[in-house]
Amino acid sequence: MQTGHRKSTWAWLYVEPMCGIVGLFSKSSAVSERLGAHLGDMLAQMNDRGPDSAGVAVYRNPAPQGSSKLSLYAAQRPCDWEAVRATLARTFGGEPSFEVRHTNAVFVVPAAAPDAEAVVAEHHPEVSVIASGEVIEVYKEVGRPLDFVEAFRLGDIQGTHALGHTRMATESLVTTQHSHPFSTGLDLCLVHNGSLSNHNGLRRELRRQGIEFRTDNDTEVGAGYLTWRLREGASLQEALEGCLEDLDGFYTFLVGTHDGFAVLRDPIAAKPAVIAETDDWVAMASEFRAIAVLPGADDAAIWEPEPATIYAWEREKV
């Protein structure tokens, strides 16, 4: 990474802190039991970085064999979640269940996720699927992260790993649909700090490949890119390596997967990221203060991820 000339300027490095990212990967039952509470504490520290909206993805409570989980948010409120449940029960039989948190709900449906998604899309335009899979649950809403933590009762959520985002909008509107995390496939999601500059061209290309986009948001294009690469058979590692080639702009990415999460910074690595690890957890955040609230943070190994380098943690598959 050599500039080799004298005209380089670096004033672009001095940007206002915008958007906050947090991630927590549990390595102990004590942390798993309080995963949501810890994530809420981390998210609260990132309140000032992203006062426009907040969102989290939590990985927990695997759906039974043959069933899947859908994360929905209500575009119209109040939302008749029971009507959605009735449609799913009528279509797939069995006993679909759901749990409401504020303006979002997570359904467990006795069907494959794509089939369940299609039914919801056809019959319930008043709700929108924001994630699906075996273990993922996504919640997001506009408004201050501090309020989000309370409204979505993060404190009572247990799980294996989770990630979150606080948004200061730069590229597009402040709506729930423009909020992170963005789904990139079954049990996959993306949160992003930064801005992509080639997202319009890339969106057109990806649409030709059959990837659907709901917004004009740049991060959704990053998520769509990962979805496309994974659909074409790339491993997560390969898909992330592809980002380095095909995405132009500033980014720190945190990708949630079925079994863990991965971190990637662009080759310039101007957007902040810090990682810390103890025997009980791995945490990633935009600023260390979001990690400092975790138990044992004072004794954690702490480092900033290298540019253009993929860091991944996965729990061993049972």
Add this chain to the structure above:
Amino acid sequence: MATSEAVGVETVDLATTSLRELNRRLHECATMDDAPRRWRVLNPSGAHSIAVGLDADIEVDVEGHAGYYCAGMNKRATVRVHGTAGQGLAENIMSGTVIVDGNASQMAAATGRGGLVVIKGDASSRCGISMKGVEIAVRGSVGHMSGFMAQTGVLVVCGDAGDALGDSLYETHIYVAGKVKSLGADCTEKDVKPHHLEELKGILARAEFDDVDPASFRRYGSARRLYNFNIDHAGEY
């Protein structure tokens, strides 16, 4: 390091006092004869711009983690962060001393014109970017592009350095005891001469890195192929 004639220690709790109020009170020390000389800042909680623009012979202890731009534009004061510091620590420091017990994020001491910045943990990328006279001592390692376009002053790294060290370097002296991942454009290793060793000893002593052997460092400087270096003025560098 600055001495203090302690009139007592003034404590400011950022959990109950606004950052603006803290900085206002610290700035008043420049013009008030009877201002407290020692300050403690409690519950910094990663707030940005703590103790920026100080222009008085005061000591400020930040009891926790500082956010972005802590002690930026410092003049005369001694600021100690008993935790980690976010990006832009002591940016454009003019004089005085800034000490961080933990790690510092990117662009520590950026554009610094004088004074001493001591980082007892690791510094991240772009440490000392465009520095113009500040002395920087890092007990751990520095990240990529450290010393980018560095003009004068001294960067001492007791650990390793990341990619592209000293890219587009002017006349800053860079000393690294550990491994250098790669050198940036126009940066080259140079001999450590007796006067360089003296310079190094002085900074290590001021940083209180007493356990670090000055003889363990390699020196890096500009190959002077990239800018219009005038050999007739070599003595001025």
